[in-house]
Amino acid sequence: MGRRRRRVDRAGGAGALPEAIASLSRTLPGGPSPETFRRAKFDRPEAAPALWRLLFCVLSQLRAGGAPASPAPEAQARWVKSELLSQGYPRQGLAQLPEDGSRGSRELLLALSWLLARQPLPERLLAQTRVQLGDEMPVCECDILASPGLPAPRAEADGPVDARHLQWLMGKLRFRWRTLMASQQEQCALLGKIHWYTRGCHSDRRLGHLSVAETELLRDPESGRQLLRRLESENARLEAALEWRHREAVFWPWMDTVLGSCPPEAPQPASVPRPCELGAEELERQLWALQEELRAAVEARRAAWEARVGGRGLEWSVAQRATQEAVGQELVALRQAWERGGDLAQAHGPCRLVRTEAGVPAGPGLQAAQAIRVLQSREACLEETLRQLQAQCQQQLARLAGALPSLIWILPPGR
């Protein structure tokens, strides 16, 4: 009886916090020691580099290959800032931090806890980095399309640029694209061979054949040992994640004290709300208020705008109508694309590639033919857009050419 009470006391007592943080740290990729977290609470500069690294690892793993392998610390910091901004991180303190990692550990700790609070972070990280035995393929491009990528280095040309240089670079890009196509086709052909030669070898009847990783295991015992090591480390992270879920309750009050020790930001952010703490009614009320605010702002803007352009008359209203039509068309196209892709709405993320014998009734998974159809319709949409843009460019060129009657325009051969 007495022993049990002591353990309960310990769980809520002084040792509980470091243990909770330690378990969190173990679930995160390259997580720092609890001591780093403690120092960050007091905004000690020496904790900052480790936290920048941690945020970079976490965010780039969430992106699954979206970030460059391991850029310089400054580039890492820039990337972390832009990534957090694109996810809607509200505090401005982070954006103002220097990128050399010299200070700001408390801001970074707040950013990390914001990520933890708004999504089941350890679970998502584990899902991204789990050991894969099957041959997987993404069926959608949502992630890539949604990714802002690294802020592109903006190269301003010193002087006029020779169009031939641009054509050269464009051509190079085209060749690279074709090379990529060729290697993808090669990969598919080889995958197909492996699946064909190993048919009937898999213990799982639904799969029937082996994947590349499984074939590799049979060929090379060393890769089996490597796989074992990777599975063990994944297990350790899973256990740590479980532990974190048990102990998380002591972490959040502590984070409140961290937030409390912050000097208030100019427009005070509405703390770091955990969505589940606010009731549905409260959220609805907030949403309604925001919508009202938006409506008022839009009306004021529109009134001001119309007052300004009112004098232009007919020409203006023609342009306005054209814009409205263009927007309308685009909306229709988007809606159609959405409806056509509707049956695939749930199929996101990677799928395991499985070859089925011809004539065998299809299993529960997604059929390749179905996925291809969706991609083809998407391709057709994109090509239509490309054609429209090209036509616009040609019109523009023709207009320019018309302005210079002494010039003859000859289109380049080919293409």
Next chain:
Amino acid sequence: MSIVTVQLGQCGNQIGFEVFDALFSDSHCTQGLCSKRENEAYRSSCKERFFNEEENGVPIARAVLVDMEPKVINQTLSKAVQSSRWKYGQRSCFCQKQGSGNNWAYGYSVHGPRHEESVMNLIQKEVEKCDSLGGFFIIMSMAGGTGSGLGTFITQNLQDQYSSSLKMNHIIWPYGTGEVIVQNYNSILTLSHLYRSSDALLVHENDAVHKICAKLMNIKQISFNNINQVIAHQLGSVFQPTYSEEGSFHYRRNPLGDLMENLVPHPEFKMLGVRDVPRMSENSLAYSTFTWAGLLKRLRQMLISNAKMEEGIDWQVQPPLSRLPTLGKRSLSEQLRFNTSIANLVVLRGKDVHSADVAGFKDPALYTSWLGPDNAFNVWTTQRAFSKYEKSAALVSNSQFLVKPLDMIVSKAWNMFASKAYIHQYTKFGIEEEDFLDSFTLLEQVVASYCNL
């Protein structure tokens, strides 16, 4: 990645045989001056690119042979059988009984559509034998009727059916003195059509190769065999395996793609030429030694003075000090004394290749104002010696080297066209005057683009 070769017409088939024979002999040469393991990697890389393995172990060329007369194809097949080291596939040939009579229009408009399905089926079968297709290498002459006309037709079909695969046309430029009265017509029709459907045109001039045979190889009675062997050697020295990057010992996987990305991304500049050093008869080779510095110095001067071979290089030509545009102020011949490059690729093979210094090719003065050496120059290397040469260097160049011959052919054809000579032989088969005019316009544009670098 594998390359499917399409051999067209008499010239294409004869050269194709020599190319495969040169590739095979070099990769099985025991004088590679490298370790056994490296030799094996080199051999298997060459094989993946150009040969298929049959059950009995005899490699089979990844090639399709097409001609409208059976004679040359039969000779080519039997020569391959006689070599007994490699052969052509049993069902990779297509031939007919009647040629094209040196008429481009006949090859393009009659033979092309009539035999389209059979030839494209053969090509598809060959493509299906590749785990991965790097692209097509299409060998043809441009003076005659079958290689040029049918070859152009087939290239266009490949462009339609395999639009994302790479296509390089290897073109034999006719002797200036002429074998065929309408060779200039055939040439402009070939070049202008290929400029639209091919990714790169690799050109060998018969005149230049003839001189190499006479001056460097000391051959007294020069036959087409001799000429074709020189061409095959040059192609081999470019397309045999090289390391994928500096410091790596893995061989390049996609030579055709890398070469095109380095040399012909711009759609208006697709003409490539090859030069190589050293070049000599086998007897002299045994008594010669070379240094990389010496070889590269000569190769660079051959490039900038537009010399096709080592002998008779004009050492006076130097890069201009300022690159101000000189458009219209000097005659064409004066302008072209210095050969401006758009892009160059140097391929070095042999002993101590890591010590070779290619700084001479990185001089911005060699290139155009709109493409610096960083973009315009590349080097491929391997320690493995090529075909008994302890050290050898080849240069693939996209430069002004062809402007003069091209201009010559266009103006000769124009003179004939202006007097309407032989036009009816083309209109008879559906090639109208309008098509000729389109070809002239396009090629004059190419000449102008190359002149105004």
